Amino acid sequence: MEELDLWLLRLENCNKQSKIPNKLYHSIKEFIQDAFVYDFNLIIEEFNFYYELPASIQNKISDSLFKTFKRQFNHFFLNTDIGFQHQLIVNMYCRIYEPGKVLVNYGAKLSEMYFISSGSAVFYDSKGVTPFL
Numbered sequence: 001m002e003e004l005d006l007w008l009l010r011l012e013n014c015n016k017q018s019k020i021p022n023k024l025y026h027s028i029k030e031f032i033q034d035a036f037v038y039d040f041n042l043i044i045e046e047f048n049f050y051y052e053l054p055a056s057i058q059n060k061i062s063d064s065l066f067k068t069f070k071r072q073f074n075h076f077f078l079n080t081d082i083g084f085q086h087q088l089i090v091n092m093y094c095r096i097y098e099p100g101k102v103l104v105n106y107g108a109k110l111s112e113m114y115f116i117s118s119g120s121a122v123f124y125d126s127k128g129v130t131p132f133l
């Protein structure tokens with residue numbers, strides 16, 4: 001996460017009169033790295049100033065922080081507007097499921113979608129017996 005290091009250095013350079021103490025710097029870095037690996041919407045939950053930023057800055061932050069995720073799902077994001085990508089990603093929730101866990105029952109109406117970043121899912125027919133796809 002060298003980009004995070006650069007961001008923290010830029011933040012530190014904005015206020016040259018006082019530097020971020022080394023221990024605090026590493027705590028911030030570790031917290032942000034862990035948070036964004038598991039919880040994309042942390043940026044809107046924890047940082048009140050975020051929505052005060054212009055949309056162009058929000059989009060740049062989103063592009064920088066979630067570049068790997070967007071690359072992983074490039075087939076989904078390829079022809080979409082940057083604002084749509086940004087809003088979708090920062091409102092995502094991370095969920096980790098145990099193998100064999102039923103995520104959605106057959107015929108259930110959904111109000112959300114799933115991006116599977118690791119592992120796999122099995123889809124069954126209406127009787128819940130035969131895998132398909």
